[in-house]
Amino acid sequence: MKALIDHPVADWVYRRANERLTGRALACAVNARNHLVRAQRIADAEISRTIAYFCVTHATEEAVACVIAAAKENGYKSLAGRVNIRDRAQKAVVASYAQIIADHAEELGLSVALNPATDDVLVKARSDEKEVGYPLGLRLFSFNEDGQNPSSDAAHDAFVSRFPDVETMVDYVQKRASFRDNALYARDGGAPDLSPEQLNIGLREHTLLTLSLIWAAMDVTTHKEPEPFVVQILGAISAVIDVVRPPKVCKHCGK
Structure with a gap:
């Protein structure tokens, strides 16, 4: 984990977050970074694997709040709201989508690197046996073959298709939403106890998610008009949330 949060790209994310983000988005980004640092220190000192895990998962939650706040402030209020x-x-739904995108990027062999000359981050990919670098931006991604198509159907299917049925999907989201409690509190079966391997996996996963979400929040601030990919994602997230948290219906008027 230390190698990740001290990486030049991570340092770039921290610096740019302070420059680009404002208000609640900035506060959440700062909170997220602080919890990453706390998680690392607690894990390194072997004080408590459980508390280290709590801190790193809380960092992800703060990063989710960061990207949603930034989206609301920069042209996506109706969807992010x-x-x-x-x-x-x-x-948990937002974090799950970030995980899907991260997994897909890893499958494609994409990597990111800091360009010191321009103080910007590039995404590197293989093309015709050559490594090609592009300025990293959300505009590079799309769930649709037509990158300008804002439809969220494919993005929605990318999440739903991971589960055999809706009930399993809802159960997954609920478990992901309560995993911190499960890691912290004793149950009838006894007290939780993460193994060192489980902690290391969790630290790495949530550190990457946290940094990615803060970066996405920063990228959103540069959009002069809504990017189709962001519209795809936010629309799909909203559709999944409607299933996981169906709107309440008044028992009197039915609305």
């Missing part, structure tokens, strides 16, 4: 960042299940 559908996400209640006080609801852990809804934040």
Whole structure:
């Protein structure tokens, strides 16, 4: 984990976050970074694997709040406003989508690197046996073959298709939303105890998610008009949330 949070790209994310983000988005980014540092220190000192895990998962939740706040402030208010960042299940849906994108990028062999000359981050990919670098931006991604198509159907299917049925999907989101409690509190079966291997996996996963979400929040601030990929993602997140957290219906009027 230390190698990740001290990486030049991570340092770039921290610096640019302070420059680009404002208000709640900036506060959440700072909170997220602080919890990453706490998680590392607690893990390195072997004080408590459970508390280290709590800190790193809380960092991810703060990063989710960061990207949603930034989206609301930068042209995506109608879509981002559908996400209640006080609801852990809804934040779990956002984090799950970030995980899907990260997994896909890893499958494609994409990597990121800092270009010191321009003080910007490049995404590197293989093309015709050559490594090609592009300025990293959300505009590079799309769930649709037509990158300008804002439809969220494919993005929605990318998440839903991971599960055999809707009930399993809802159960997954609920478990992800409560995993911190499960890691912290004793149950009838006894007290939780993460193994060193489980902690290392969790630290790496949540550190990458946290940094990616903060970066996405920064990227959103540069959009002069809504990017199709962001519209795809936010639309799909909203659709999944409607299933996980169906709108309440008044028992009197039915609305």
